[in-house]
Amino acid sequence: MAEDKIVLENLYKIFGPNPDDAFELLEKGHSKDEIFEKTGTTVGVRDATCTIKQGEIFVVMGLSGSGKSTLVRMLNRLIEPTRGRVLVDGDDVTAMDRKDLINLRRHDMAMVFQSFALMPHKTVLDNAGFGLEVAGIEKSKRDERSMKALEQVGLKANAESFPSELSGGMQQRVGLARALAMDPSILLMDEAFSALDPLIRTEMQDELLALQEQSQRTVVFISHDLDEAMRIGDRIAIMEGGAIVQVGTPEEIVTNPANDYVKSFFYGVDVSQVFNAGDIADRKQVTVVERPGVSVRAAFERLREHSREIAIVTDKSRKYLGMVSAETLTDQIKGGGEPKYSEAFLKEVEAVQSDMSLSDVLSRVAASRYPVPVVDSEGRYVGAITKTALLQTLDKAG
């Protein structure tokens, strides 16, 4: 798969004058609260190790105070790690001197902030060009690039406005444009959409996904909202008390939560939004392949053998053709003439696409007497969803 873009190795941040005392207690297995009580130092991040892949949206989730902001700020060293290493494209960021670090910030990583953090005395255009200005890029070239970035976020018309004249959503677009103008390979977004109201928020998430389609940046996105994480995250890391307790795809985390803390996030979450049809389709149904010279009777025999009611018919390239039942097959065989699968297909059964969200197929599974077959974008059979599987998944949400 994709190469490793950012690697965190045993990263720690201890806030306070005597980190060594805290390390000693950490080794003895004391908790964050105990350590604070005993030493007055705060464990911001403890022993974070994970790999962020080129081109993915990596969401870091956790409750307030779990160390998300601290973690992301150690990537560009706005916060100095107490111990451990951060590698970007294989280079050790933690070992960089001032000059290299500033270069890294000017070329590889750009950041988007929760409070937008725009400069009120600068126009939208100059705000978007802030990073370029700092990097010493001349005005005409800077304006060209910032204008392009503003165009990407749909704010070209507002270039001469001041931030205070824009709505929150538009201000954050400027924040995003300021980052995009740098053309960084990594975007750090600390709760970038948390200050926006829900509708605008979804809109911005979609916009981010659309931008990702165009150019595959590596995005580290901090969020405390599971719905947001599930919606945009390729993978999610869950933090608790400064530690990363689980990393995985949204599905992996929902189906296989590492502990009760992780599980607790899903209470109240609508799983039918999280899963796609393909995620819960299984391959337990009997399948038969339509081939010239192989009789329909063979399928009938296989159904009897497995004592099943229905079978899925595909062609040689596994393309889904239809679903037959023992009953319709019997009718065909008894009907005389050359029996054909196509005549035996159950008319009421229709396949669904594997990327349809579960909420969309819910009613169809519920209303159908038979399992609902699922096909991929090329029409190949992926599996089928039974009522039982559906109920089990919905039940997991608790």
Add this chain to the structure above:
Amino acid sequence: MDSEDINLPIAEYVEAGVDWVQTNLTGLLDGISAAIGFIVDNLEDFLLWLPDWLLAVVVVAIGFWRVNWRFAIFAAVAMFLVFGMNLWEETVSTLALVLASSIVALAIGVPVGIAMARRDVVEMIVRPILDFMQTMPPFVYLIPAAIFFGLGKVPGTIATVVFAMPPAVRLTNLGIRQVSKEQVEAGLAFGCTARQLLYKVQLPLAMPSIMAGVNQTIMLSLSMVVIASMIGAGGLGNTVLTGIQRLNVGLGFEGGLGVVLLAILLDRLTQSFGQSRKGRK
């Protein structure tokens, strides 16, 4: 206990200290005196050299540009009054003293405020000094100024600088510290050096607060310059002082009116420069 039992010879210590400074730091005192004298004299000469009508036109024009036409009319009337009271020269002289003191106070105060904002140690040291400076009654500054620099405009200016500087320091410090954490982080995250952070993020964002400090410094300078006439700084303060000494109520009132008019003009004009250009666009 009798007060004669304890006798702390503080007065003697102070005198010894002053003697020491006067004998050992003559060069430094002379240098300061020369520098301040140069600024004040040139500024005053220049403002008096300008034809009175030209200065008046300039002030009215700035008032019209930065504030509004009503203020411009007020400025014209105010200057006509000053002229009519035969206090033009005194007023210009006071203005020169105010400007000179303010320039020096800001040239020292703003950098100190910046240093204070950037290092907690500096703040810890400077803050009590400022507290001390601000609790002193103004005329207390006149004594050391007169001892070290004699009588005249130079000690008057120096006493004024010391008296008027604290708000510039405080409000610069405050303004920079008030810049939001995320804005500073944004500056750093986009690759600012320490210097760029100061000039491109902290100072611009602290500007409203710094300008409030500038305004206060100028207003304090004006009030101190009037008091400094007691050690021969001259100007409108002198008119007031003469009025008091001769129990001449009319003269005192004229001097006072001049001070008030000058105060209003300076206040509105400096405030107008404090408003961000954004708001005026």
